[in-house]
Amino acid sequence: MLQSEIAAIEFRLGSSRDGPDEWQSDNPDWDISSIVQKTGIWQTWVARPEETALDLAEDACGKLLDRGARADVDALILVTQTPDYHLPTSACLLQSRLNLPQSAMCFDVNLGCSGFIYGLALASSLLESHLRRNVLLVCADTYNKLIDPRDRTTRTVFSDAAAATLIRPAVGLGSVGPFSFGTDGSRFESLAVYDGAARSSYEPGSKPRLRMDGAGVFMFTTSTVVNSIREFMQQSSVEVDAFVFHQASKLVIDHLTKNLGIPEERTVRNLDRVGNTVSASIPIALKQAHLDGQVRSGDTLLLAGFGVGLSWGTCLLGWGME
Template identity: 40%
Template sequence: MIKIYNINYYLPKNILTNNCLEKIFPEWSSEKIKEKIGIVQRHITSENETALDMALKASEELLDNYDRNKIDFILFCTQSPDYFLPTTACILQDKLGLRKDIGATDFNLGCSGFVYGLALAKGLISAGIANNILLVTSEAYTKYIHPKDKANRSIFGDAASATIIEKAETSPDYQFCLGTDGNGAENLIVKKGAFKKNFALNPENEFGPENLYMNGPEIFNFTIENIPKLVTNTLQKNNLEMDQIDYFVFHQANSYMLNYLRKKTKIPKEKFYINMEETGNTVSATIPIALKNMMDKKMIKPGDKIFLAGFGVGYSWGATIIEF
C-alpha cells in the first residue's frame, strides 16, 4: 500500500554535552546522566533557528536526489511551530519550490507523531488524494525548557526529519493501532507559547506557563501500562508473531524506559534498536532518525519487517509495521 522511499534528518550545530550540564548542575555528573538516560549529548537550536528552518534543511537535502515535482502532499508534524498561523507546511511548500496544486497541512503530535504521520499518509494514498508524500517532523522543544530545569535539559534535543512516502501497489498492507488518553495532558505540557515573535522565557520562575513541564513518573507509568498492550495488539492485528519481526524501533524516550519496556514485552535485545546517545530525545524525529541510521549502517535488508511504536505527550500512542 505504502513504502518509505528515503529518509533524511537535520541536527542543529550547537551541541550540549553531559560535561556542559555537569558544569551547570555539579550535583549531577556526566557519567550519571549517561547511565541514567543513555544520552551523552544533544543538539540545540540557535537563538534564531526554528522548526521551519530545520525542516527546510532536512527536506532540501532529501529532495536533491528526488524529483520534487512528484510530491503532491506535505504532512508537517510539530509542537513548536514558528507561528500559530499560517501553517508551517504551507511556508515549507513555498521555500522548497514545490508545485502549488498540492496539499499541505500541519498536525500537532509529539512522540507518536511519526507513526501518526504514516497513518495519515496511508489514508491519503488509499483515498487517491496523493501518491507521493513528504512527511516532516521537526521539534525545537529546548526553546521551551527553563535554564534551571536539569531533568528536561538532559533529555531533550532538537532535530528535524524528512521522509518520502510513496504509493506501492505490491507493498504489504500493514495495519495501525492508535490510542489516546487526554486525561494525561497535564503531565507533559507547555501552557503558553509559540515563539517566532516576541517569545521570551522568564528565568526567575522555575516553571512558568511558557516552560515545558513534564511529570516524569506519570509519563513512565503511562508508558508501562499502555505500550506492552500496544505491542501485543499490533502484532495480533497484523497476524504476526514476535519472531517474525526483524527489528523493533520505539520512540527514543530514554534508555531506562526503553530497556524496561524491552524486558517487559520480552523483545530480544538483538532486535531492539536504541539510538539516542548522540541526539537525545528529539520527540517526533526519534523514530525516523533511528531508521535512517539503521539504513546507513545497512542493518535493514529488503523485506525486513520493522515494528514502529511511538508514545508520549497527549497522552498519545501508535504502532505499525513497515517494510523497505
C-alpha cells in the same frame, strides 16, 4: 488495494552539541553519571537561537528532494509542536521555501512523540485512497527553546531535529500498516507547555516552558504502551525482524524490550548519540539503522511512538529500501 512504502529519509540535527560537560558546568549539583546511566543519552543537539524547527525542516527536505523532482510532491504533512507562528500553518511556509507545486495539499499535525506514526497513517491513507501520489512527511521540533537549562528531566534528554520522509506507492518489498492508535487526554499534564497560548490569555512576557512529570510518563510507558504493543503483536501474528521504538530514554526502551520479551539484537537504538528528537526520533532511527545494516530490504519492522497527549501509535512497516 494500493500499497504505500517509504522511499527515502533524510534528517537534520540542531547545530550545537550539548552534553555532560555543559550540563555539569551550568549545574554543579547534578549527578551527571547517574543521569546518563538512566537516560542513556551522552549528547543532545540544540538549534541556534535564530534557528527554528522550520529551518531544520527545510534543510532535511532539501537533502531528500535534491534526489528528485520537487514537482512530484503533491502533499506535505508537517508534524510539529514548535511552529514559527501561531498562524499561518508552518506547512504552508515550508511549501513556499521548498518551491513545491501550489496544487500540493499542505497541513500541520500538532503531535509530539507519536507524531510520526500518525503522520505515516495519514500519508498512506492519502495514497491508498488515490487522493495523492507522493507525500512528504516532515517531523520537526525545537523543544530546547521551551526548556529551562536548570531542568535535568528535560535538558539532558531532548534534542532539536527534523526528519523528512517520502512516501509513495509501493514498487517493491515496501509496505505500510496495519496501525493501532490510542489517546488519554486526562493525563495531559504529564507533558505540557502551559504559557503562551489562549488558556494563559497570551500573557505578554511569559516564557513558555516544557514541564515533564518523568515518573508519570514512565508509568504510562510501563502500563498503557506495553499493553498496547503486546495486543498489537498478538493481533498481527507476524515475525518482526526489528523493533523501532520512539527513542525516549534507555530506561524506557530497556523496559519495553524486557516486558515484551524482545531480543536485544532486534531493538534499534540511537539515542546515545542523538537524544530524544520527539516525532523525528523514529525516522532518524530508521535511517541510521538502514545505514548500519541493522534494517535490510524485505524486513518487517514494528514501529511504536508514544508521549505528549498522552498519545500512542503502533504499526508494521515493510522495509523496501536497498
